[in-house]
Amino acid sequence: MVDHSWSWLCPGCIPKITRTCLIKSSRSAVGNPPDQSIDQLLYLDIPFPNPRRSEMGIFRKLAGVCVAAALATAGLAAPAQAAVPDGHGFVLWNGAATVPGSTWPAATIVTPGGSGLYRIIFPGQAARGGVVHVTAVSGGPVWCQALRWGPSGADEVVYVRCYTVGGAPVDTPFSAVFASSSPPDGLAGRYGYVHSNPAGGIISQYNSSLLANSVTPLGPPGQYHVRLPGLGTFGPVDGSVQVTAADPNIGAHCEVAKWASNPGGQDVIVLCFDGVGTPFNTWFTLSYQYERSLFGSVAPPRFFGYLWNMPPPPTPNVGPPSTNFNSQLGPGTNTATASGLGLTLVSFRALAQRPDNVQVTAFGQAGEFCNLQAGWGYSGTTVLVRNVACYTPAGARVGSGSFTSYNSEF
Template sequence: MRLRHGNVFRRATAVLAALLTGSALTGPAPAAAEPVDPYPIVTATVWAHSPTTAEYQPGWGYTVNSTDGAVTIQRTGVGAYRVILAEAATIGGITHVVPYGGGPTICTVAGSYPVLNGTDHIILVRCFGAGGAAVDSRFVATFTNVRQISQGRLAYFSIDQAVPTGVRTLPASLRYDSTGGTISYERLSVGRYRYYKNPNPASENGPIFPMVHVTAYGTSAVHCQADWPDGGEVYCTNAAGQPVDARFAVTYGSRVDLVGRATGTRFASGTLYRDWISGGSIGGDSYNSTLPGYGGASGTVLGTGRYQMTFQGTGTSYGTAFVNAHRGMFASDPHGYCVLAGWSPVGTAESIRVNCYTYLGVPTNLNARISFTTWPVT
C-alpha cells in the first residue's frame, strides 16, 4: 500500500484572549475562555507496518489520529507493541486489532488506557504465530469513543470478567449504545458467551446488513469470533482451537463505519459465506454508504481461504480495513480466524484481500466479515 501524507481532522486553534490590566482600563471585561473538554471524542486507525523497528511514526493516510497528535509505535519485545496516540487521552471507548500481512497470526489487545496525569492514549498489542508463540507482526488497530451519531445504530463494549456470575450488566465506562440502553452478558460454557442489547430501531431493520467485529483482550494467544450478526454470541479459543475463557470487545454497527462515524466518510461492510462459493466467486451480504441501500459488493476466491471483497464507490488511496472470521449456521462448519492481506483502490472501488485459517494455521474457507472506511483528508 502507498502511504499518503497529510493533515486529517485538523483541530480548530483556540483564540487566546489578551489579558488587559491597569487602573485606567475602561469598557467591558473580556469574555472568559471556553473550557477545554478534558475527555474529547477521539477516533484513530493505525497501520503498524514495521514489526521489528524499535520505534517509529507511521505516515499519515492509513494511520490517523483525529486529535492531529502524533502516532508512535514502540516494539517492547517479540510480538509486543505499544501504540501511543498523542493528545488523545480520554475516557471510555473501544479498541480493536487484527494482524496484517496474510500469514497465520493472532493479535490481541493487551491494554488500552489514557496515560495517568498525561495527554496521551496507550494501546498495547500482542501478536502470536499459529502455534501460540509470540511473533513479530504487522497489524491494524482502531480506537473510538464516539458517543453520538447522526444516523444508524452504534453499540460497543468490552467485558470485564471472563467468568462472570450469571448475567452481568456492564458498567457505563465499558459500554455504549446509541439507543440509550444498557449492555449485559453471560458465560454459557467455557469460552462461549452471549451478550444482550436493545433491539435495533425500526429504521435500522430491513435491508441494512449490520457490522460486527470482535477482538480478544489479554496477553495470551486467544482468538474470539462472533456468530451471525444479530446472534449475540461470542466464542473464544486458544491457538489450538480449544475453548478458553477470555475477555473481549465487540463493536456492532448499522450504517456506521469502523470507528462509529455515520457521515463525512465513505464506508462499507459485508460478509462472505463459505457455503456460497461457486467457481471463482463467493457470495455474501453487505452495506455501502455510497449507495441508496443494500449491496454494492462482490467477492472473489483467490485460493483456499483467500478472498477479495470489492466495495463499489469507496476507492481511495487512504483509509483502513478490518476482518473477522465468524461462525456458520452449522456446528460442523470449520472455525478459525482471518487476517488482512492488503487493500487498494481499483478505479472507483476498493478491494480488500483476506486470508483465513483453521487453528494451527491451515488455510481453509471460512465465513469472513470485512469492513472498510475512508478518512476525510484536507
C-alpha cells in the same frame, strides 16, 4: 506528567468501572429468524437464551440518566453536546513504520516492544473506556489481539500483541483501530460496542439508543451471548460485526458464531479460543455498525462500507444487501471474489479516501481466525482488500465466513 512508559502495561492495569445503576433493557421476543435457510446459514444449533420482556420508552430515558451518572462517577462530566466518537484513531503498521495514508492522527506512534508486543500512541485522542480492534497483516496464520488501553494525558495509549499458531508471540505488521463514545447521540444508523471480561462483566460499553448492552456467558467455555438492545433493524441480519480478543496474558482469538437482527436489537454469539484452539473464557471487544462507520460516526466519514462473506458453499457467499453496505453506492454493491482456499478479495467501489482503515473478523464455530494477507490497495476509487485470509486453529487455510469493514477518516 504523561506516562508513555512500558511500565503502564502491568497485570493490575485493567480498568474497573462500577455500574452505579441498573438499566432494564428493552427486549421484544427474539426467537430464531423464521427463514429456515437463514437459520442454517447462521448456525442456529447454538440457541440464544430466552429473552425477557421489558418496557421500552421509559427505560430508554433512564438509560441516558444512568450513563450520565456513570460518567460522573468515573470522573467525567457528561457532555451536553458530545460528538460521536469522543476519541478515535487508527494505524497501519508495516513492520518498520506507520503507513501515512492509513494512519490517523498522522502523528500516531507505534513502538515495538519485542515478542509481538506493540505500543500505539494516538495523540490528542484520550477518552475513557472504548474498544480496540486489531487485525494482523501477514502471509501466514497469525493473529493480533488487544491487551490494554487508556488515556495518558491528552493521548490514548494502546497495547497490542500478535501470535502465531500454538499461541507463540510473533512480530508482524498489523492494522488497529480505537474508538470511544458517550451520549448524546442523534446520528443516523445504529452503533454499539462492549468490552467484556471473561465472566461477562462489562468494562466499557456504548449504545446509540442509550440502552444498556449485556454479555452473558452461555455455560460452555468461551461462549458468550452479546445483546445490543435498542439497535433494532428489520432482520434477519443487518449491519456488520467486529470482535477481538483482549486477553492481557495469553494468546486468544474470538469469532462470531451466530448473529440475529430484530426490531428489538442485535444478538451475537461470540466464541473464543486459546492459541491451540481450545474453547477459552477471555476478555474481548465487540463493535456493531449499521450504516455507520466502525468509529461510530457518519458524515464524516462519508466513505465507509462493510461486507459479510457467509460460510461456504458457495465460495464466496456474500450476505444479503443489508449486510453489504457502501456509503456512496448503497446496499449490495461491494463484492467478494475467491482467490484460493481460504482467500477472498473484497472490493469496495467508490470508497477510496485516505487515510483509511480495514478490519476483519472470522465467522464460524471451529476456532477459525482471519487476517489480511497484505495491506489494502486501490484501483481508482475502488478499495481492494487482497486478501482476507482465514485459518483453522492448526494454521491451515480454510473457507471460513468473515466480516470486512472499511472506514475512511473523511
